[in-house]
Amino acid sequence: MNEFEWRRQLRELRQPAAPNRDLWPAIDAALDGAAQAATPVQALPSRQRHWLLGAGLAASLLVAGGLGWRLLQAPPGNANTPAISNWKPADPRFAGAAIELDAARMELELAIRQAPDSAGLQRLLRRTEQQQAQLRHLADRAS
Amino acid sequence: MPPVPTAAHDSDDVRAAAAGDRHAFQRLYTLHVGRVYGALQRLAGYDHARAEDLTQEAFIRAWQKLPGFRHESAFGTWLYRLAVNVALMDIRARGADPVSVRDNELLPDPGETPFCAAERGELEQAIGQLPPRARAVLVLHDIEGWRHEDIGDELGMAVGTSKAQLHRARSLLRKALGERS
Numbered sequence: 001m002n003e004f005e006w007r008r009q010l011r012e013l014r015q016p017a018a019p020n021r022d023l024w025p026a027i028d029a030a031l032d033g034a035a036q037a038a039t040p041v042q043a044l045p046s047r048q049r050h051w052l053l054g055a056g057l058a059a060s061l062l063v064a065g066g067l068g069w070r071l072l073q074a075p076p077g078n079a080n081t082p083a084i085s086n087w088k089p090a091d092p093r094f095a096g097a098a099i100e101l102d103a104a105r106m107e108l109e110l111a112i113r114q115a116p117d118s119a120g121l122q123r124l125l126r127r128t129e130q131q132q133a134q135l136r137h138l139a140d141r142a143s
Numbered sequence: 144m145p146p147v148p149t150a151a152h153d154s155d156d157v158r159a160a161a162a163g164d165r166h167a168f169q170r171l172y173t174l175h176v177g178r179v180y181g182a183l184q185r186l187a188g189y190d191h192a193r194a195e196d197l198t199q200e201a202f203i204r205a206w207q208k209l210p211g212f213r214h215e216s217a218f219g220t221w222l223y224r225l226a227v228n229v230a231l232m233d234i235r236a237r238g239a240d241p242v243s244v245r246d247n248e249l250l251p252d253p254g255e256t257p258f259c260a261a262e263r264g265e266l267e268q269a270i271g272q273l274p275p276r277a278r279a280v281l282v283l284h285d286i287e288g289w290r291h292e293d294i295g296d297e298l299g300m301a302v303g304t305s306k307a308q309l310h311r312a313r314s315l316l317r318k319a320l321g322e323r324s
Contacts, residue, residue, distance in 0.1 A: 007285060009266065010266070010281075010285040010286050011285070011286060011288075012263075013185060013263070013266065013267065013270075013286050014181075014185075014286045014287060014288075015181055016177030016178045016180070016181040017177060017180050017181040017184050018176075018177055018180065019176065019180050019191070019194070019195050019198060020191055020195070021195070023172075023176065023180075023195060023198055023199050023202075024169060024172055024173075026199055027172065027199050027202045027203060027206075028165065028169070030199065030203050031165065031168075031203065031206050034203050034206055034207050035207070036161075036163060036206060036207055036209060036210050
């Protein structure tokens, strides 16, 4: 008997077969307690979730550290660094936006000192200052 | 992997069953149970009670997973694959017979053992006596027509290990049949 015949003999085993008993009643009974999965949600694998959480935390720490370092390096009254705005909205809903805009303005003023002829930076600074003015206006109206 | 023949008209039943229609699922069971049970019986080494348990488990899993069936393959192919996975998970859970070099050294060289003609019953009995993991590889490769890459993926083993298990299973099978003849 050669290998070809041997393999053929094995392949002939690949046939359907009937169970000795009807399995449906047991399956049917088990389905009562087996809820169908809801519409599958593409949840991130656990490892990926952990990675994203870690990356988010690291980014937050980096930004916070950088901002803290920048503030320490810029004592009030130092003529070489832009002044932090003293304006703080009374309404806490505007506080976050005020801080963001103030930080953006500071960054732009520092950048403009490095590149005073940059029209793009000047345009961004004007737009930021306009947004700050709008925010003050909105905060005044809200209070 | 060869496609599993399926009826073209079962797609309506598949959709209905996915929406919770138990009668539609029963029709799918009736249509496909032979194919599923046949494969699981071979993987279970012709242990009929075990094959029946695995078949029940496979259809329960299929019911649970049906809402996620994407119709990218025939339902029969999807069900067959799911059922084989159930059997392989069972084998993995038992941590059966990891192959070792020593095992292979103890086996006769395949070239030294003649191929033996065997009656179907003898062949099934010999397959049933193989170690579970080696049997799974032999059944999937030589009977079901799977590639080593697919077997390795499903059983969590390297392609080389799958080949080694096949070599081991064939040698043990020939030896068992040779001793009987």
